[in-house]
Amino acid sequence: MRIRIQFTKAIFTISLVAVSALQAKASIQSALSTTVAKFDSNVPADIKKQMIDDLAFMGTIKGDQVSGLHKEIFGAMNGDGYVTFFNDRVAKIGMNGCGSPIAVACVIPLMGSNKMWITQNYIKFSHPQIARLMVVYHESRHTEKKNGNWMHAKCPKPFVDEHGQPVKSIWTGAELAGEDACDVTPYGSYGSSTILLKNVAKFCSNCTEKVKQDANLYSNDQLKRVIDAQAHRKMVADFGQGSMLPGQRRGIQNPIPQGRRF
Amino acid sequence: MSRKNRVLAVSAAALLGAAVFFYYESSDKHAGEKVRTIHAQIDRTPQPDIMTMAHQDVLNVGQAAPIAAKSVKVLLSERAEAQLQMLHEILNSKNDNDPRLDSELKVLDEDLRKQMRAEYKAIRREKLNERGTVVFLLGRNLKTQEDFEFLNDVFSEPRCLSLENCSKESLVRDGERTHTSSVDAITLAYPQFNALLALEKVLKSKDASSDEKAWAEKVLSAARNSPVPEIASRADRVLAHLRTSSSQ
Numbered sequence: 039m040r041i042r043i044q045f046t047k048a049i050f051t052i053s054l055v056a057v058s059a060l061q062a063k064a065s066i067q068s069a070l071s072t073t074v075a076k077f078d079s080n081v082p083a084d085i086k087k088q089m090i091d092d093l094a095f096m097g098t099i100k101g102d103q104v105s106g107l108h109k110e111i112f113g114a115m116n117g118d119g120y121v122t123f124f125n126d127r128v129a130k131i132g133m134n135g136c137g138s139p140i141a142v143a144c145v146i147p148l149m150g151s152n153k154m155w156i157t158q159n160y161i162k163f164s165h166p167q168i169a170r171l172m173v174v175y176h177e178s179r180h181t182e183k184k185n186g187n188w189m190h191a192k193c194p195k196p197f198v199d200e201h202g203q204p205v206k207s208i209w210t211g212a213e214l215a216g217e218d219a220c221d222v223t224p225y226g227s228y229g230s231s232t233i234l235l236k237n238v239a240k241f242c243s244n245c246t247e248k249v250k251q252d253a254n255l256y257s258n259d260q261l262k263r264v265i266d267a268q269a270h271r272k273m274v275a276d277f278g279q280g281s282m283l284p285g286q287r288r289g290i291q292n293p294i295p296q297g298r299r300f
Numbered sequence: 301m302s303r304k305n306r307v308l309a310v311s312a313a314a315l316l317g318a319a320v321f322f323y324y325e326s327s328d329k330h331a332g333e334k335v336r337t338i339h340a341q342i343d344r345t346p347q348p349d350i351m352t353m354a355h356q357d358v359l360n361v362g363q364a365a366p367i368a369a370k371s372v373k374v375l376l377s378e379r380a381e382a383q384l385q386m387l388h389e390i391l392n393s394k395n396d397n398d399p400r401l402d403s404e405l406k407v408l409d410e411d412l413r414k415q416m417r418a419e420y421k422a423i424r425r426e427k428l429n430e431r432g433t434v435v436f437l438l439g440r441n442l443k444t445q446e447d448f449e450f451l452n453d454v455f456s457e458p459r460c461l462s463l464e465n466c467s468k469e470s471l472v473r474d475g476e477r478t479h480t481s482s483v484d485a486i487t488l489a490y491p492q493f494n495a496l497l498a499l500e501k502v503l504k505s506k507d508a509s510s511d512e513k514a515w516a517e518k519v520l521s522a523a524r525n526s527p528v529p530e531i532a533s534r535a536d537r538v539l540a541h542l543r544t545s546s547s548q
Contacts, residue, residue, distance in 0.1 A: 050312035095397050163463040164428040165487050167396040219479050246401045248436055259482045
């Protein structure tokens with residue numbers, strides 16, 4: 039009888055310890071994990087690893103200040119916040135050609151608006167890390183069904199820069215006029231990813247000089263895609279600011295319906 | 301068995317069951333993430349360690365045009381060897397936020413810079429981030445005329461015509477071309493952008509010597525002939541601003 043009692047107590051204790059240890063392990067893994075999004079089984083290991091590593095980097099970013107627009111969209115410069123932003127929008131990640139041999143990632147609302155599709159170009163193309171993340175966060179914005187997926191606007195005709203020169207793809211020379219490749223709001227995919235990178239460039243306290251320089255370089259070019267004068271001015275003014283955060287984030291409720299492509 | 305012991309036994313069994321459940325929950329076998337490779341869709345061309353290629357005489361990697369590289373192995377100090385090894389590790393890791401980029405790799409001695417310049421030429425052209433990173437690091441250590449001449453060489457490179465193959469222009473004419481052209485275009489000229497930014501910093505720096513500024517200005521002047529329009533026009537703007545500032 040006594041042996042039976044002691045045996046039962048021992049089993050109880052061992053089980054308690056085992057459950058506690060496993061729960062602790064799960065918590066630690068969860069804390070270290072940068073994404074809760076499920077990868078489809080056909081996502082190759084190397085692509086999956088790169089994406090996890092990239093999001094892990096986002097999860098480490100810190101800064102004491104952010105601009106007003108960053109505060110509205112992303113909240114604080116806080117790695118957890120950036121990862122939460124992504125995880126709140128992207129539940130699944132799968133492989134897809136995205137309709138183009140040069141695509142890196144896309145969202146196809148008809149195939150699930152909380153799913154991001156990535157292509158082999160995610161690792162095949164040698165983009166700097168922050169540029170890859172700019173694409174990821176650009177696409178994650180397109181999952182927001184309540185905001186009309188932040189569809190792009192048609193670039194104007196003519197489409198000229200501040201020097202009066204036609205805005206072209208700086209490499210292909212293809213003119214962007216008339217293409218669904220612009221935004222009319224700071225809150226769209228081009229705008230928000232530009233705001234993200236500009237803030238990383240200005241305020242990240244634990245980013246390398248390379249990351250910050252890259253963030254500035256890529257965001258400067260993206261800024262040209264925000265064609266509404268007021269929106270553009272708002273962003274330029276925003277980048278000159280920096281405010282200490284009280285720490286509250288709110289969603290954007292009034293999307294401006296735009297064009298078709300994303 | 302008394303009631304108390306029955307309760308204890310049931311609790312123990314429940315806890316044991318929970319432990320087994322948590323074990324399987326955390327196991328990768330049941331996470332649905334087992335990966336299958338789809339060979340038909342994915343380019344499985346093995347990508348060699350880009351930096352170990354640097355000591356081979358002729359490199360012909362993947363679909364890129366062959367790059368003949370008579371790489372010179374410069375005699376390096378122990379510290380420089382360690383720095384070079386570190387650089388190889390970081391480039392292969394694709395972690396641009398490795399803090400060593402700003403600590404151990406901040407200051408590069410002349411021999412190391414010479415070795416890095418040689419290795420740069422041996423890196424496959426499509427490895428734009430890797431090449432750009434080397435230019436970035438060297439761009440922080442512009443001390444001698446050779447350092448500036450290297451940047452001139454970077455500006456003189458033929459255009460990289462596409463991200464998948466620098467020797468071949470992309471024939472893609474779909475909407476993605478304009479959707480992501482901002483990102484792609486900068487990456488295609490990423491080494492050149494890093495060279496440009498390094499020279500701008502020298503010209504703005506109060507610590508740069510007059511020789512360094514003169515060399516920087518000379519290289520920027522040559523960059524106005526870059527085959528990349530954005531590089532050429534930006535070099536032009538920087539020089540125009542410089543002349544305006546100096547005449548005031």
